[in-house]
Every structure is written in C-alpha cells, then in structure tokens.
Amino acid sequence: MGRDLADWMEERTGIVSLTQKLLYEPVPKRGTWLYTLGSATLFLITLQFLTGILLLFYYVPSADDAWDSIYYVMNDAYFGQYIRGIHFWSANALLLVIGLHMMRTFLSGSYKAPREMNWVVGVFLILIVTILAFSGYALRWDQEGFWAWEVGAKIASYTPFIGGWAITTLLGGDTAGPATLSRVFALHVWLLPAALAPLIGIHLYLLRKHGEYGAPFEYAERLSELRKQQQMRAYDEMEEDEL
Amino acid sequence: MPAELQKDPLSRGQFLWMGALGTFVGAALTIPPAVFVLDPAIKDVVQGKSDVIDEWKELDSVYDIPPGEAVTQLVEFTQKQTYDAGQPAVDRTGTNVRPLTNAVLLSWKDGKVPGVLEGRDEEKPLTQTERHELGRKLNVMSNACAHMGCPTRWSEEEKEIVCPCHGGIYDINGEHTGGPPPHGLWRYAFRITEQGDILVKHQFHIKGSNATRPYVV
Numbered sequence: 001m002g003r004d005l006a007d008w009m010e011e012r013t014g015i016v017s018l019t020q021k022l023l024y025e026p027v028p029k030r031g032t033w034l035y036t037l038g039s040a041t042l043f044l045i046t047l048q049f050l051t052g053i054l055l056l057f058y059y060v061p062s063a064d065d066a067w068d069s070i071y072y073v074m075n076d077a078y079f080g081q082y083i084r085g086i087h088f089w090s091a092n093a094l095l096l097v098i099g100l101h102m103m104r105t106f107l108s109g110s111y112k113a114p115r116e117m118n119w120v121v122g123v124f125l126i127l128i129v130t131i132l133a134f135s136g137y138a139l140r141w142d143q144e145g146f147w148a149w150e151v152g153a154k155i156a157s158y159t160p161f162i163g164g165w166a167i168t169t170l171l172g173g174d175t176a177g178p179a180t181l182s183r184v185f186a187l188h189v190w191l192l193p194a195a196l197a198p199l200i201g202i203h204l205y206l207l208r209k210h211g212e213y214g215a216p217f218e219y220a221e222r223l224s225e226l227r228k229q230q231q232m233r234a235y236d237e238m239e240e241d242e243l
Numbered sequence: 244m245p246a247e248l249q250k251d252p253l254s255r256g257q258f259l260w261m262g263a264l265g266t267f268v269g270a271a272l273t274i275p276p277a278v279f280v281l282d283p284a285i286k287d288v289v290q291g292k293s294d295v296i297d298e299w300k301e302l303d304s305v306y307d308i309p310p311g312e313a314v315t316q317l318v319e320f321t322q323k324q325t326y327d328a329g330q331p332a333v334d335r336t337g338t339n340v341r342p343l344t345n346a347v348l349l350s351w352k353d354g355k356v357p358g359v360l361e362g363r364d365e366e367k368p369l370t371q372t373e374r375h376e377l378g379r380k381l382n383v384m385s386n387a388c389a390h391m392g393c394p395t396r397w398s399e400e401e402k403e404i405v406c407p408c409h410g411g412i413y414d415i416n417g418e419h420t421g422g423p424p425p426h427g428l429w430r431y432a433f434r435i436t437e438q439g440d441i442l443v444k445h446q447f448h449i450k451g452s453n454a455t456r457p458y459v460v
Contacts (some may be wrong), residue, residue, distance in 0.1 A: 054280060058282075076282075077279060078281075078282050078285065079275040079276070080279065083276065083279050
C-alpha cells in the first residue's frame with residue numbers, strides 16, 4: 001500500500017526522486033563532523049522560525065505592552081518559558097555555530113574557486129542573522145534591549161556622510177520611542193526573515209551545485225565516475241556524428 | 244520461503260523501541276507548541292477563568308427606567324487579557340488594565356413600571372421584599388444579539404429591540420420574536436441596592452438554557 005502511494009505521488013509530483021536527489025550527496029571522508037556545522041546552522045534557523053511564529057501569538061509590538069506581553073509569556077502562558085527559552089538559546093547557539101561554520105569554511109579553503117559566490121552569500125547571511133539577533137534583543141523593550149538598540153543606532157550615526165540618515169531610520173525619528181519599537185518589530189519579524197529565507201535557498205543551491213569541498217584524493221571515486229560518464233557521453237556523441 | 248521472508252533486519256524489540264522513542268519525540272515536539280498556542284482556550288474552557296474581573300458595576304437607578312421602552316446604558320468592566328493577566332508586578336504599572344465597555348439594555352417587564360415604585364419617595368430605602376419584587380420585573384440584558392453578537396438597540400418606531408446585522412428581533416423583555424437568533428438576549432447577573440441602584444456583573448445566562456458564555460460581549 002505504502003509503495004502504491006509513493007508511486008502515485010512520484011508519478012504526479014516527482015517527490016520521491018526529488019527527495020532522493022536532495023538527500024544523497026557525497027561528502028569527504030575526512031573531518032565529517034566539521035561538515036555538519038552548516039546543517040546545524042540550518043536546524044537552528046528553522047527553530048528560530050518555528051518558535052518565533054509561536055511567540056507572535058502573544059507578543060505585542062507596542063511600547064506600552066511589549067514588556068508586559070513577554071512577562072505574560074514567561075510567567076503565565078503554558079510552556080511560555082520553554083518556547084521563549086528555545087528562541088533565546090538557539091539564537092545564541094546560532095551565532096556560535098555560524099562562527100564555527102565560517103571558520104571551518106575558511107580553514108579548509110572551501111571558499112576557493114568555484115565556490116567564491118557561496119562565501120559571499122554566507123557573509124550576507126551572517127550579517128542578516130547578526131541584525132536579527134540584535135533586533136530581537138531590542139524587542140524585549142526592557143532596559144537592556146532598549147539601550148542596546150539606542151547604542152547600536154548611535155554607532156550607526158557615526159557612518160560618514162549618511163550618519164544622520166542611518167540613526168533616524170533606525171530610531172524612526174530623532175528620539176527613541178514607540179516608533180522605534182514598530183521599526184524593530186518590522187525588521188525582526190518581516191524584513192530580515194524574508195531576506196534570509198531566499199538567501200538560504202541560494203546558499204544551499206550553490207552548495208549542491210559544486211558539492212562539498214574536500215581534497216581531490218578524497219573525491220577519487222566520484223571523479224573517476226564523472227570522467228567515465230563524460231567519456232561515455234563523448235562516445236555517444238561520436239557515434240551520433242558518424243550516423 | 245515464509246521463514247526467509249520473516250527474517251527482518253529489524254527485531255521485534257527494536258521495532259517497539261523505535262515506536263516508543265518516536266512517540267516520545269513526537270509528543271515532545273508537538274504538545275508544547277500546541278498547548279502554548281491554546282493557552283487562552285485552556286484557561287477559559289478547562290479552568291473556567293474569565294478575562295473580566297469578577298466585580299459589581301453600578302448602573303442607573305431603578306427610578307430612571309421609563310415605562311414602555313428599553314434604555315441603553317454603558318458600563319465599563321475591567322478586562323485583563325493575556326499580557327496583563329493579573330500578575331501583581333504587572334498590575335503596579337497601571338497601564339495595562341483595559342476597560343471593556345458593555346452596553347446594557349434595561350426595561351421593565353412588558354414595559355410596565357412596577358407598582359412598588361408608583362409615587363414613591365426615592366430617599367426611602369427599599370425593603371428586601373420590594374427589591375425582590377423589582378428584581379423579578381426588571382430586564383437587565385446584554386445588547387449583544389444572541390445570534391452573532393452584533394449590537395442591538397431599542398427601536399422607538401417598532402417598539403422592539405432590533406439587530407442591524409441579520410434582522411434579529413426581540414420584544415421589550417428580550418424574548419426572541421423574529422429573525423435568526425436561536426433564543427432571547429443574554430441576561431446579566433444583577434442586584435438592586437436599598438437606594439435603588441442597579442449593580443451588574445459580567446456573568447450571563449439565558450432563560451431556558453444552561454449556556455453561560457456569550458463570548459462576544
């Protein structure tokens with residue numbers, strides 16, 4: 001029965017072959033654990049999305065209520081501490097794991113040709129995640145979060161030429177207030193995740209396009225397979241030419 | 244051959260362990276988020292808690308209700324919803340308790356002012372029996388239509404309580420007389436003081452039903 005269902009779905013959606021294509025990817029034999037850091041990052045980001053959606057059921061993005069709404073989550077809502085705890089700690093772990101992931105990429109030289117673009121995309125991803133973490137801090141609207149955002153905006157104000165534009169844009173005015181919180185909320189919940197998601201897609205696409213990086217001898221089997229295929233194709237073409 | 248087929252790479256014990264572990268992990272992943280999201284529903288349905296604080300609010304006096312019509316009065320209850328769930332620390336900020344404004348429809352039974360009040364000196368306290376008598380004659384109704392909760396009002400021309408949304412009609416006693424509502428208007432828990440003031444509570448019932456939650460009021 002299960003097989004019939006799988007066949008039925010495969011015929012109509014190609015889901016089975018797609019899943020196979022997505023799941024099976026040769027990776028280098030050496031340093032396997034170091035190659036899980038990217039997956040760990042993806043897992044933690046997924047956790048952020050899921051717990052973030054849940055927190056939105058209670059969070060109120062207004063200067064009057066933001067703090068109280070989180071107080072409610074932490075003290076009154078069932079599993080509130082648990083859900084928010086996951087959001088908070090996985091955000092912390094995310095930055096750590098991204099750092100390790102980036103370090104592994106750097107130290108193993110995985111950024112070299114033809115993978116430079118994936119490094120560039122990764123840099124944008126880490127930037128977005130950093131701003132996400134920072135804006136999430138401000139959403140608490142407690143003393144820590146409020147002043148952190150104030151300081152961040154102040155730092156941005158030292159940008160040459162556009163400092164004034166930067167700080168007023170980040171604060172939603174020339175002082176920090178209710179408009180600031182609305183802005184931080186829009187950034188944290190809509191703009192940045194919306195920018196993050198497609199970039200993750202591109203990051204993964206590029207990874208699968210070029211394959212995991214590893215020393216060539218670790219790829220020996222894969223390369224010989226590839227060469228054989230190329231050779232076969234070349235023979236086929238030759239035969240077609242002759243016909 | 245059957246013996247061959249039964250040679251499963253997975254033993255029965257392993258299979259059961261996998262099932263148990265899968266159930267546990269599945270529950271751990273799904274139950275907390277579901278309960279978290281359903282929090283308000285659990286507090287209402289399972290624990291019977293209300294967002295509105297259990298307190299009496301004062302309306303006009305029984306002497307002010309005219310004969311032959313239903314008058315509307317606004318009353319403000321104290322609502323504490325989710326983010327101001329009555330935590331003492333939160334209470335002290337004072338900005339997070341929101342008033343919940345209800346419109347109350349008041350009328351005398353069949354529009355007739357009870358004999359007790361005819362030519363009575365308002366300064367004289369009402370006795371227990373008189374208050375009981377008045378209570379039986381007084382309609383203290385929610386203006387929320389019993390159909391879909393739209394705000395109903397007294398129509399001077401039609402001499403009935405009408406709903407603007409789907410044409411629900413009630414008589415002066417709040418009894419359903421026409422349109423889609425399944426029953427008459429919701430009634431408040433109320434009492435009458437010795438001075439003749441009407442006090443209401445955010446608690447409801449319907450005549451001939453044990454439903455207690457209008458939900459939209």
